[in-house]
Amino acid sequence: MSAVGLLSVRDLAVAFRTRDGVARAVDGVSFDVAEREILGIVGESGSGKSLTVLAILDLIGDPNAIVSGSIRFRGAELVGQSPDVLRRLRGGAIAMIFQDPMTALTPVHTIGAQIMEQIRIHTGLSRHGARARAVELLDAVGLPDPARAAGRYPQELSGGQRQRAVIAMALSCNPALLLADEPTTALDVTVQAQILDLIRRLRDDFGSAVILITHNLGVVAETADRVAVMYSGRIIETASTAALFADPRHPYTWGLLGSMPELGGARRARLATIPGLPPALDRRPKGCAFAPRCGFARAECAVRPPLIGEAGHRAACIIPAAERAGARDQALAA
Amino acid sequence: MAGTVLRRLAHMIAVLFGISVLVFLIFFATPGANPAARIAGKDASPQTIARVEKQFGLNRPLPVQYALMMKKLFVTRNLTSFVNLGEKVVPQVFKAAPVTLSLVSGAAVIWIGFAILIGALAAAFRGGWIDRLLMVLSLIGISMPVFWVGTMANLITQGAYHHTWLFSWVPPLGYIPFSRSPLGWFKALVIPWITLAILYIGLYARVLRAALIETMQEDFIRTARAKGLSERQVLLRHALRCSLVSVVTLFGLDFGVLVGGGALLTEVVFGLQGVGYLTYQALETLDLPMIMATVIYASVFVVVSNAAVDIVYAAFDPRMRVRR
Numbered sequence: 001m002s003a004v005g006l007l008s009v010r011d012l013a014v015a016f017r018t019r020d021g022v023a024r025a026v027d028g029v030s031f032d033v034a035e036r037e038i039l040g041i042v043g044e045s046g047s048g049k050s051l052t053v054l055a056i057l058d059l060i061g062d063p064n065a066i067v068s069g070s071i072r073f074r075g076a077e078l079v080g081q082s083p084d085v086l087r088r089l090r091g092g093a094i095a096m097i098f099q100d101p102m103t104a105l106t107p108v109h110t111i112g113a114q115i116m117e118q119i120r121i122h123t124g125l126s127r128h129g130a131r132a133r134a135v136e137l138l139d140a141v142g143l144p145d146p147a148r149a150a151g152r153y154p155q156e157l158s159g160g161q162r163q164r165a166v167i168a169m170a171l172s173c174n175p176a177l178l179l180a181d182e183p184t185t186a187l188d189v190t191v192q193a194q195i196l197d198l199i200r201r202l203r204d205d206f207g208s209a210v211i212l213i214t215h216n217l218g219v220v221a222e223t224a225d226r227v228a229v230m231y232s233g234r235i236i237e238t239a240s241t242a243a244l245f246a247d248p249r250h251p252y253t254w255g256l257l258g259s260m261p262e263l264g265g266a267r268r269a270r271l272a273t274i275p276g277l278p279p280a281l282d283r284r285p286k287g288c289a290f291a292p293r294c295g296f297a298r299a300e301c302a303v304r305p306p307l308i309g310e311a312g313h314r315a316a317c318i319i320p321a322a323e324r325a326g327a328r329d330q331a332l333a334a
Numbered sequence: 335m336a337g338t339v340l341r342r343l344a345h346m347i348a349v350l351f352g353i354s355v356l357v358f359l360i361f362f363a364t365p366g367a368n369p370a371a372r373i374a375g376k377d378a379s380p381q382t383i384a385r386v387e388k389q390f391g392l393n394r395p396l397p398v399q400y401a402l403m404m405k406k407l408f409v410t411r412n413l414t415s416f417v418n419l420g421e422k423v424v425p426q427v428f429k430a431a432p433v434t435l436s437l438v439s440g441a442a443v444i445w446i447g448f449a450i451l452i453g454a455l456a457a458a459f460r461g462g463w464i465d466r467l468l469m470v471l472s473l474i475g476i477s478m479p480v481f482w483v484g485t486m487a488n489l490i491t492q493g494a495y496h497h498t499w500l501f502s503w504v505p506p507l508g509y510i511p512f513s514r515s516p517l518g519w520f521k522a523l524v525i526p527w528i529t530l531a532i533l534y535i536g537l538y539a540r541v542l543r544a545a546l547i548e549t550m551q552e553d554f555i556r557t558a559r560a561k562g563l564s565e566r567q568v569l570l571r572h573a574l575r576c577s578l579v580s581v582v583t584l585f586g587l588d589f590g591v592l593v594g595g596g597a598l599l600t601e602v603v604f605g606l607q608g609v610g611y612l613t614y615q616a617l618e619t620l621d622l623p624m625i626m627a628t629v630i631y632a633s634v635f636v637v638v639s640n641a642a643v644d645i646v647y648a649a650f651d652p653r654m655r656v657r658r
Binding site for chain 1: 552554558559560561562564571572576650651652653
């Protein structure tokens, strides 16, 4: 993994106290993000990817959630940190973009007022200076007529415009790390591409590192430098984007790749799906969580496999390298 | 915004017309009842009934009767009572209106202020002992009948403790016009205000707490937290503004009803000759012109205050504005 760590997450676990005991929704996740790096976290609903990033800023907001492990940002531990310290980080050095721009903005304040509010918490800027900066940001994210847009209410903007406004707000204090939780899922396909383009440009224009959460491998392929694939609360494969697409190692990753429609490729009769459903949190198998759905499961899968492989590309699967190519071809051809 | 206001005012006038027609029909066109005999009062002589019939044009078509009645109410304002002979009804209502308005407006200021304070505190400390204590207190406030609270307040401030330093400033029961003495006006009304407000403080605090807790689950609250706002800022700047809508709705209805005579019990207990008191007396003596005048007056207030509230709504919450 990278040498210059901006964020370093080790053995992060998020558990929920429930009536039937403790359910571990995120179960020992470790990853690093370097300065100006875009890390994609891919997984299906319920894989724990959103909880992982919400835990970074302690935004889970459920009194029954227990976060354990270590999250270090620029060397400082965040888990168990006082609310005041976390609050200064939120929206300042670490900013967040949410999935649904339709509901992410307060309906009774104008876009401009909401951006100004954030600027004025974190900087000593005057009202006037904050307004100028807000308009500048709205311009930078490509909202047409930014001065007028600043005076509008969220519901007067389209979904794509709102997401731009949300991004402008997130960028307002030049965050070193941007957490983007499915920023394009709720948008039209054409708008999705523009927003992704914008996120990619952030690194150049604002110098931000990005954690991009998505369930869409296509989004990752276009945007991320590195990818972590999550399944049932664990990272099961992590690699550079190029390596992941060239040489995917985990059968779940194959399943994800197989279920992507290919543009220009031969049109298949129907898209491949992964049989079965992810396990319920409290009924996760002792060994590999994917084994019950895996076509290549064997007796050894009853023991939880560690992430194995070289530094840049590791997967939690015991299929030996020699058999891997054959199995993969078989899986992707299915 | 201006469009919203104009549309709402036009709407209001239409509703007022509808109500006046309805009230008129109830009193003048109920099958089997003789409006002349009713207007003339109990045990009226045939001569009086004949005079009433002529004066109100009761032998002419209904639209003419309606027009005559409205003329008496709003234009010439010379509708007279036949129970209290010769007494003009409309000036009485106009004399009673400022009393009721003073009582209800003052109480409204108190109950809105306290309800917001209590609701916000309870929501902020949701589940804690502060929340539970405040909610139990509000429930007690809602459960206490206003006439009992008023009587108790009178016993304490006018009776047993009137001569202690605590309550010696309380003037005797009754209304002191603001124009005569603003301080006297305030002193005479402060106890009725609190009495009337208690019920609504409890009610509104509970409604606001529920609305706040619901709003705090919204996505935009998470965004506000992610911006680095403190919990207090999130609650006051983002959640409260959105939650006040439910309180404003209630307020429109309650304020209208109270000004329209709903504060009757408080008025009677504290000897305030307001609209509720007037209606109460008119009902006792079956004084139909007076009832008619107070009912129409009350409905005007309910409708006007509702319109005012809708306009306040639009100012509060841009989602409510009519987009054209």
